[in-house]
């Protein structure tokens with residue numbers, strides 16, 4: 001950062017404090033909206049009523065969207081579905097949504113069984129190319145969620161997941177966009193692993209966003225990677241003890257068959273306001289978590 005930018009940022013932050021403007025525009029960094037199996041736009045309205053303003057709309061699986069998985073064209077359909085849904089959200093609510101497109105690791109693992117592992121990898125890489133074109137057309141902002149399944153898989157599948165991850169990191173480096181990572185539960189050493197992978201393809205580590213991150217904020221900061229934390233009280237309080245360099249997410253899955261599988265659509269704004277009232281967050285923390293960190297991780301400006 002240039003010195004003048006630092007001064008500018010200092011002035012902005014001083015103005016925020018001086019004006020006592022209560023923070024209002026909350027960001028949910030990882031949300032799934034499912035108009036087929038869930039509440040769809042109604043869930044976004046709940047988020048909005050709780051104070052939500054921005055959400056990163058992560059695509060679901062082809063199956064969730066009623067698409068038969070045959071080849072990479074099935075992913076093109078899934079991405080169109082997600083981009084269209086994002087447009088509807090932006091038209092019908094006061095929330096601005098940003099599409100995030102990728103091949104979910106659980107879907108990729110299933111593909112390895114349905115096709116051969118090498119065929120699955122070929123399809124998934126082509127899907128990343130399609131997502132990349134949508135990002136360069138500004139129809140979407142980031143790649144994700146991508147990485148490794150949270151459950152155990154055969155070694156050959158795990159190797160393919162890592163190859164796909166490297167492919168996605170390389171695509172993100174070329175596009176200058178962010179990647180939302182989905183992985184098994186990780187420790188400090190994995191932040192180093194992902195930093196190393198980012199360096200190997202010249203991807204800015206800040207563009208790597210660890211979805212469902214543990215509250216290892218200092219470890220993430222040391223690696224440059226941005227952690228995104230589930231909005232549960234214990235998790236966020238533990239994170240804030242280290243610093244406010246993190247994002248918040250609900251990982252809402254919007255599936256009426258699985259109520260309470262994760263936290264609800266209101267959880268990010270609701271918990272943020274609660275922690276502010278309890279003196280655990282300051283107004284400045286809210287500006288950082290819901291705006292500055294988001295802009296730095298994605299390399300975008302929130303309106």
Ligand SMILES: [Zn+2]
Pocket residue numbers: 030032058145251
């Ligand atoms: Zn997710």
